[in-house]
Amino acid sequence: GNSVTQMEGPVTLSEEAFLTINCTYTATGYPSLFWYVQYPGEGLQLLLKATKADDKGSNKGFEATYRKETTSFHLEKGSVQVSDSAVYFCAFYTGGFKTIFGAGTRLFVKA
């Protein structure tokens, strides 16, 4: 069935470190892929998205590339800041009015 697997957290990094959060998916059909971010006490907001193979989504220094051959959509940032501390959710949409979310990865960035 449809599912998203993302790396377990929490992930703790020092400021300016390189970030990778792995995400792989199992989907029927050809999904659109998303990363959402949830800051403390807030709802989810879209961070970036990609709708077809080899597309790269980017926003606020974060990037993720749609890899159809490996069914992956790993999130990366070259230099994290304390303000990036949040929970990150990988998700996909295949139609049928449903978005499938991963379990979320909590990121802590230390000054």
Next chain:
Amino acid sequence: EAQVTQNPRYLITVTGKKLTVTCSQNMNHEYMSWYRQDPGLGLRQIYYSMNVEVTDKGDVPEGYKVSRKEKRNFPLILESPSPNQTSLYFCASSLGAERGTEAFFGQGTRLTVV
């Protein structure tokens, strides 16, 4: 400002006492949805609505009801809450269900059922 508004933000209630969590969006979105967020499980869809008077079950609909009498509002109703419904709830809306459409989320309602 475009937003999805949920109320209340926090609620503690007792088992069996009916409650309603309201959700309203000001973006004229057709599609609305309710999710619950539990540790280690991510977000799971409870119910969704494609338009006024059109609703359907998501992955975990048991114990919940919804209604969509107006386009902007999509309340979640717990007729007889139980402790296993203690969770963080999010309402979301989007223009439609098309490929790549972004979902907008409310700030969440933390519900505790004792």
